[in-house]
Amino acid sequence: MPSTTARRLPKTPSPDAGPDVRRVRQRLLKWYDAHHRRLPWRAEPGVAPKPYRVLVSEAMLQQTQVATVVPYFGRFMDALPTVRDLAGADEQAVLRLWQGLGYYRRARSLHAAAKVIVCDHGGVIPDNVADLLKLPGVGRYSAGAIASIAYGTRAPILDGNVARVLARLTLIEQPIDAPDTRKTLWRLAEELVPASRPGDFNQALMELGALICTKANPTCDACPLSGQCQARVVDRVASVPVPAKRKAPTLVHHHVIVMERAGRFLFEQRPATGLWANMWQLPTAEDLPAKANTSELSAWAADRSGLVLSDTQHVVAFTHQTTHRTIRFNVWHGLVTSGRLRRGAGRWRRLDQLNDLPLANPQRKAVAVLIKEDPQQHG
C-alpha cells in the first residue's frame, strides 16, 4: 500500500498509531506564542536569534535550571560579547565567569569550541547538526537546539523536559533513561519537529515541561496537549516517567588547611581533570582520615608546600552536597613560621583580593568564614 494512501486514512487512528502530529504541532506552537517566557537569550518574536547567544545559553543550561542561568548569562555576555572575544579570552577569565555555576568542564569546552569556530569556521557558528556535533561540549541535544533555534534548521532535541512530555504524551512506562527508551524518544522528537518554526517548536516542548507538564503536580487542565495525552487517558500522568535508578552519594572528607603569612594566604590550582578541574582553592587534603589532628594537618601542609606551620587549629566544619558526593569540609588554620614555598606550589593572596582566582562554591564559603572570623585583618 502506498504510504500516501495510508497517511490520508487516519480518520479513526488505531490506538498505537502515535500522536496526531499536525495537531500536536499546531496546538503546541499556539500555546507557546501565547505563554512563553521572555528570557535574555531568547529573541523577540519576528527577530532573528543571535547564534552566539544561543551557543552560550545552551552550554549554561545543560543540567541547570533557567532561573539559575539568567544572572550568569548576563555577566558572561557583558564580558565576552562575541565569539571572537571568547576565543581570545584566558581560560581563567572564562572560569571566573562560570564560578558557582558548576560542571566547569562546560566552560572549558565552550572556550575550546569558540576557538574552533574562529579558526575553522571563520567565526561563524555552524548551522547544521553534523558540524555542531564536532564542537567540544556539543552533543546531540545541544546540536539540535542550536541548529533549530539559531538557524531554523529542522532538527530534533531531547532533554529532561522533552523526555517527560513525550513519555506522558505516548505513555512510555519503561525507565526514562533506558537506551531503548531514549531511542524511542529521539525517534518521536524527530517525527514531531516541523520544518516550519522548528526552534519555536523545540522550545515549546521544553517550555511545556518546565511550566505545565512538570515532574510534580502537573497542571493538565492548562495543557494544550491534554486532549492528545495517552497518560492522562489512563490516569497515569503522576507515575510517568518512571525515574532512572540513582546511587546514594558517598561521604568523603576534605581538610582545608589555611596557610597564613603576613596577612596573605596560600592558594593552589586543582588538577586539569576530575572534580573542580583547573579551579583554585585553599590547600585542601582529600586523602587524610576524617578525624585527622593538628599535627597530621601540619605535616601534610609541610609535605605539600614546603612551609612549616605553627599554632595550627581547627576553625570550622561544614557539609557540601553534590549529586554524587557528600563532602564534609574541615577548615584548619596555621601561621607560616619558616620554610620555602615549593616552585609552582601556589600563589599568595589577601582574602579580599581573590578576583583573579576562580573558586568553586565550598572554597568561596571557606574564604567567607575566614573573613567573618577575622574581619579587621582583611577589611
Add this chain to the structure above:
DNA sequence: AAGTCGGGGAG
C-alpha cells in the same frame, strides 16, 4: 551500560 562531573530549585 555505568560513572563522572556542581550547584540549586522545589517538594
Add this chain to the structure above:
DNA sequence: CTCCCAGACTT
C-alpha cells in the same frame, strides 16, 4: 533529606 534540571564525555 530526595529528585531533577534546555547533557557531555569517559571508561
